[in-house]
Each structure stands twice: as C-alpha cells, then as structure tokens.
Amino acid sequence: MAFLDIDALVGLFPGQGGYRKGALASFWDEGDPVLRGVLAEIDEVALRVLGTDIGSQIFGPAAAIPEGPELFQLAVYTVSVATYELLRVREVEFGLLVGHSMGEFAALVAGGALTVAQGAEMLCHRIAATAGTSGGMLSLSCDVRRVEQILDLAAEPHVVVAVVNGRSQVVVSGPEQGLARIGAVADALGLPAVRLPAPAPFHNDLMSGVRTEVVKRLGRVRCAPTRTPVYSPILGRCYRGDDDLVDILGMHLVTPVRFDTTITRLHEAGARVFMEVGAGRTLTGLVKAAHPQVVILPALTEPAAVDTEDTDEPVDVPSPQPSTTDEEVMAQLRAIYAAALDYPEDVLTADAHLEAELGVDSVKRIQLLGRVGRHFGLEPSAVNGIADHETLGDIAGQVIASLEASGGR
Structure with missing residues (x-):
C-alpha cells in the first residue's frame, strides 16, 4: 500500500452490528433533502427486491428496530451511505475508505464504484439469497490462537474463524450445533462468548451455495472506477478498476475478514486520522485499542448516535448483599x-x-x-x-x- 499522508482521513464503514436506533433521526425530522434522496433510492430497490422498504421502519413516528437481522443489514447500509452523503455536502474529504464485511457495499458506493441504487440492489439480492440459511456467528473474547485451539479441541470442522477484529475479539461462524459446542468449550475455559445477530454463517464455506445464487442473481453489474481508494480487509488490498465486483462481493461470503491486519497495515502506511461513517464507534474503537495515539473524529453529532470509549475503569456501585432483592x-x-x-x-x-x-x-x-x-x-x-x-x-x-x-x- 502506498504511504498515506499523515493528515489523510480514513473512513471506516461498519458491518453487521453497525446500526443504532435513532441514527440520523434529527436529519429526517428536519426534512434534510440529502437523507430523503438517499432513502428514496434505497426504498425503491428494497420494495422491488424484498417487497418491503426500510425508511418507514427506521425513520418517522413508527420507527423501531428493523424486524429480523436481514433488514438490520439494510439499515446499516442506509445509515452509512446517508452519513457519507451528508458529510460530502459538508465538504469532508477522505483519503481512503475501508468497509468491514458487508460495510464494503457502502464503502464502494462512497468510493464511486457503485451508485446508491446499485449498492442497495446487490445487498438486497444477497439478503434474499441468504433467506432460509441455517447457522450463525459467535464472538469470543480472546486472541485468534486461543480460538484456533478451541476449534481443534471441539472438533467441529464446519465452525471456522470468520472475523478477527483484534487481540481480544474473534468471531467464528458455523452450524447451530457446532456453535453450541464451541460456546460450551468457551464456557468451560471461562471465556465470554456472545452470539451475534447474524442470519447466516458468513465468511464460511457453508455459504458457497448462497455465493453461487448471489452471483447468478446479479449477473454483471457495470461499475465505475473508484474516485477515492477503497481498501478491502477481505482482499487485503485496494479495489482495482478491472475487478469484477459481482464475483468479489460473492466471494466475501466464504472468505474471512482480517480487520486486525488491516489496522496494522493502515497504521504502517501512515494513517493517523479515522472516522466511522455510520452509527456508533465500534471500528474506531478497535483502531484506538490497537494504536492509542491515533486521532478519532466524530462523523455527525446526534444525541441518538452517542457511543462510548472502550474503557474498563472501576464502577462505583453498591456491593451486592446476600439479601439482594x-x-x-x-x-x-x-x-x-x-x-x-x-x-x-x-x-x-x-x-x-x-x-x-x-x-x-x-x-x-x-x-x-x-x-x-x-x-x-x-x-x-x-x-x-x-x-x-x-x-x-x-x-x-x-x-x-x-x-x-x-x-x-
């Protein structure tokens, strides 16, 4: 990777868990034309492909948490793309864009390779093709070597390392029975394990059939060269003008994500300023944990989008008593x-x-x-x-x- 200017801003686009209820609500309530325009494009595609919209679910008086993890993904995409467009009209410029897992759809839109509608179409078809898939994902609080030892101990060949976020967070994916066994082993070892709201075992060979269906549904999407470089933690490089995006985004379903390696490479290349383009600060928190000296800039400040730093200071609360009610x-x-x-x-x-x-x-x-x-x-x-x-x-x-x-x- 070419050396980045130390002042260049790196935009990070969150994946599966990157939605917060109320994100961008103030812009919607004010009738912001940029947000409304993005929503109109996405809803047109969602209605055609999925038979439902996303705008009425996450904005307005009936706003709620989207029903099902599939529409949760579309909500993540919507907030990220809209946030980027709102930043763009405010003349915020990025030197590099990075998507985490399904966050690469939004990153490619922001980079200019896909239109808002094209990105929504690709994601909606992926969601439709995933429907009915069994299995899921489990987050473990330890390093990847420990996880690999657990996988060997559990002898579950279809459970694999799907995402490595950092030294203390690794996500595995696989069938329900296999995840339950991994969770039991983690329990025996005293390691926290959290089931993620993922509708399928992403980044796993079990998704090969879905990958074939996604590529078939999309055919060949005509994309443009990126106007801003987009780095893929799955490819381990920036997208190129001759890349077949349909084939690559299908490949994502069966290929692991190494966000930890991405953070290291970006830092070695000179990246020092980061912004999370979406709701929350999950990705910038991972960057800050790996390199405390970097600068984290907020995207769009809203009361509903407040997140916190990952600190572990003592909490001053009463000690529990045997008669605790x-x-x-x-x-x-x-x-x-x-x-x-x-x-x-x-x-x-x-x-x-x-x-x-x-x-x-x-x-x-x-x-x-x-x-x-x-x-x-x-x-x-x-x-x-x-x-x-x-x-x-x-x-x-x-x-x-x-x-x-x-x-x-």
Missing part, C-alpha cells in the same frame, strides 16, 4: 451500565435493546458482562449464560436466577 439487582445493573456507557440511569429501562438502542456492540457487551460477573460474584458459566440476552431486564432476570441457584441471596 430483584429491585436492588436491577438498580445495581443500571448503575454499572450507566457508569460504563455515560448514560443517565433513566435511559436504561428494562426493555431497552442494548445494541440497537443503546449502541452496546459485541466488544462492549463482553466487557460489561465481565463487570457484571465480578460485581455479583458469578461463575464464568453463569456469565456466559446471560451473554445472549439483549435487554437489561433479561440480564437482571438471569443474574437473579444465578444468585438464587448459588445461594447468593
């Missing part, structure tokens, strides 16, 4: 999460969705579960037992059940 457990959980996320406690209602509404991505969820486990004195198996729960109320219920089972209340 249900209300006290919930109060202590709210205090832990409020202090870690820098949210007022009244925002942390029992039914608030941690990821989609509060911006707690899988990395942060693992960190917070560790705090919860230490605070309440839970065994690792009990901590892993609450890893898949999406609301504070559900987590409180599991903590209470664990305390009762261990005689801790």
